[in-house]
Amino acid sequence: MDTRGLSTHVRARLTAQPPVLYFVVALGAALRLYGLGAESFWIDEYSSLAYVTSRTTFEVAREVPLVDPHPPLYYLLLDIWTSLVGVSEPAVRLLSALFGIAAIPLLYALGAELYDRQVGVFAAGVLAFSRFHVSHSQNVRMYSLLVFATVCSMLFLVRLRTAPTRRAAVGYVAASVALLYTHAFGALVLVAQHCYVLGSRFVRTGGTWAVDPRRWLGVQLAVAVLAVPWAIDMGRQALALLTPGGGSGAVAWGWIPEPTPIRLVSAVGAYVTPSFEDGFGGFLVLVVIGLLALGSQRRVSLDRERTLLLACWIGIPVVALFVVSSLVVPLFIPRYTIAAMPAVALFVAKEIRRVGTVEIRYISVVLLVVALVAGLPGYYQTSQNTEWDDAAAVVTDGADGDDVVLVHRGYFAGLVAQYVHRDRPTVPVERVSVATPVESVRQTVRSHDGDVWLAMSSSTARNRTEIRAVLARSGRHVRTERAFDDVTVTHYVTNDTGGTQ
Template identity: 30%
Template sequence: MTLLAFLLRVIRLDFQPLWWDEGYSVYFAKMSIPAMVEATSLDIHPPFYYALLHWWISLMGASPVALRLFSVFVGVLTVPLLYAFARALLGREVATLAALLLALSPFHVYYSQEVRMYGLVTLLGLASTHFLVLLVLEAEGEARQFHLCRLVVGYVLFAALALYTQYYAVFILLAHLVISVTFWRTSRRFIKLREAHFSRIWALPLAAMALYLPWVVYAGMRLAAYIEGKKAIEQYQPLSLPYFVARYLVAFGMGHLPPQREWALWVGGSILALLALAGLWRMRSRTVALVVVIAYLIVPLSGGFVVNLLYPFHPRYFERILLLALPPYLLFLALGIQTFVYWQGRSLCKKTGVLILVAGLSALSLFYFYTVPRYPEDDYRPLAELVSRLSGPEDVLLCVYPWQVGYFQSYCPRECPSPSPVASSEWGEELQSQLEAFLEGGRKIWFPAFQARGAILENRVEKYLLERAYPVLNKWFGTTRLLLFAPPVEAAYQPTKVRFGEFLELEGYAVGDERVESGHGVVRVKLQWRKLKDSESEFRVRLRLVDVNDRTWAQRDSGPAGDNYPFQKWEPEEENSDPHGLLVPAGVPPGRYELRLSVYSVDEEKSLEAFDGVPPEPSLEYTLGAVEVLVPKEPPGIRALPIEEELRANLGGRALLLGYALPDGP
């Protein structure tokens, strides 16, 4: 079963993209330990998971697969631990079935592949509960004192570490307190233990909480302020108790399904929940197991519901927050399956049938997990790949959100520029000074502008850079626009009068770069336009770098002001300056090229005639000047070249054919 759990958790480990919370995990884990402690005191989770991930990264690296292997390792360890826990309470048969259910659990598989702390707190919570159960079940005797001491130390250690992993772990300790006090007051075995050295087992959860007290003192007020701010911003409404419980029971059984398969989630989850209720009925005669498992499940769910009332928070997949309560649910489910099999006599047919049903429901959920991306609009892999190919060694990668920093630290830790968080989360002098320092240093700025949360700060940054720099790239990747700006440059202004059709006139221009390196060089051009009259068509500007054979080696198509102020919005006779940056890609041979300008109608896919009043006849392009492309001082890597098919063919020891790309054609 452990091997089965491992296989299910490593299948397609690199399929799902990292999402925001995983980006935060990488961001925190890449910090030094002191900086991590300080940063997580201002966040929604304590630092222990991030500290473990920090050490894991130092050994395995920060690629998505390496990061997720840590979660896989934690998830797989939970399976034999659940077996030991269930065997101590309910016997070998139920323990085997419970371990099998955990190995197959879609809910657990999901979070055994996610770079978050939910799997770890589940493991630590289960370990501490197991130690508590062993203490409850241990017989009294002087010869057992050393063993009891180890159990006490193990319990306090794992319980405290669970608290330092996720704040919701406090509900596990409250469950332990309920269990301990219940047996201390009612069980003869506990009466004997009360008279021994380890009598006050009910005090052990308090001892673990005492170890947690320094963090509460250090981070408590900051956490309260963070939660209040988050509540005010997100404004979720509390869930009703029936819906809250139903969501968790369904998730415990079926995990998550795509929205269009929501009906299957509820049908399958309801079937499994009914089996779990049968297990609860079957457990009524086993006092120790009943008290332990009910408290282990009900107290965290009750605590989560109270938090939901006070600080409602239920985004998509919110059930992950209480993954730590999955083990007791699976014990009820295992006992329910056993009850169904034994009802009116044992039946191999019934046992096989119910196991096939459970495995089938699990397979359905896992199929969608392995084949349907959960956050396709936030997949930064193609974005990071483009940045890694086109960025230069002196470029800047500016990120508004910490999770963006984590993405780039994982997807391209060496190929991309080191991500730089914004100096302030609010627009002001501090952030302006940061941007100005980048531009004065002559550095290109890559800016992934996230658009799904209003993009207020992103728009201010973009506006500021458009006024001072040259827009080079503006490309959408799901919910993010990837922007690239080249720094300002001194350039001689060339007045001219070039009409483009009946609608636009080029009043002048300035070409800031007559000599550029291929790979990372940018030809910076500033155009001065005057609109002659209105048109129903949308016009875009095209810059081309062409050789003597009219072959295009670099091209940029854009509306004015980086697509932010289209010609359609201009008033007749309005004049504006329009900066453009043309990136010269890797692989452009050294030599002289012409820089040509055209304006075309997007609707008609037709270029306007350009005429400067000098014969011959008007053409479809206007030549702005010549540009000399130089061999780069630092050759770009192979990934920067436009290679579709990689070969690496040795041509007689004199050259290496890296690969080729073919144009589209019949």
């Protein structure tokens, strides 16, 4: 096909799509690009950025899996991206936003192939307006890439089912390998696919397989071979996780709370809206839409095979992870289940499509739209991250080279230093030891004659009294104190009469 023929083909494909799809994609893009740099980095975003800015590309590929529980694909892409666009908040977050935007038409394509165009548009709309997906599309983490890779893998799986060509096989292998190298729990998506293919024989007419077994084994063998480096790292992480005391390869998971049924329900509901009890209201919306579809007198019959695919897609990344978290070690938090979100969007879309009564279908659509939109104003109008940039601005406006910035908790120190050193590269930023905060502050102030700027997160303020007492004994008193969202900056100046340390 020559260039003109290709252009004509692409134009024909684009014009053949329903106009409402372009409206959905445009609004979804606007939601993900709006306010992209309004928030300061939070600690996980800073960690992502620090991983790539402090290492070469080769070191990112080899070393990051040793210090982070996630595979390196996103970090490699972020390394390339930051070398092109820089490290400002909007520039760095744009990478995640682009993956988030691209997932919208991709989910439409999957819904159109699996069901029809109407289901595709509905599902794309759910993804486009989901506050949960919007927030992760504005985050310097791998979760928007995880959704994108998941939908890609599922789309090529469906094509292997309907038109098993070499292109579909290559696309499936590439997307599935990318999925595995994006997130540790991307493997759960492949487990869900295996469950679907194995179970398809029991729900398809004539007892046939959704995908020819030999072809399926072939593509899985290719995925397995390409995923060997990832499997080695993940095996090491799993052994460290299950070994008492961890070991040299252990990654800290102790911050994850114990799973509860309400956390499970809220995690799924948060895909739709987190505005009521962190997602419980969204779950109720899903239940109501399902009941409306079930109670419709003229509902469209249920397709068992496609329902099996969605059930496996939701059940393994969400329910299976919840069970493992309950029986082995807590691993269940909502963002770790985000790979199942497109399946929930497709489920809602096909349930609305299954409603035979037009009036009830309109009620379902209105209910869904209200639930999706309800969470967006609060997301854009309130601060989502600790205001480290504003806190650092207080320091940079008044500090000089003789001053020192103290940051309680070491993992916040690097984040504060990034903002302070943009304008005041000579001002030292020191960590206050969590284990021995008093001695840590005492040693730091002894070596600095200038002012002290103390930055403390509200979540780490239990040592505030002791630290202030040390600073008072060092001959310093409070000149100003500024409180921001979840962080307070206190400026200590030297007394004229001095003091004892």
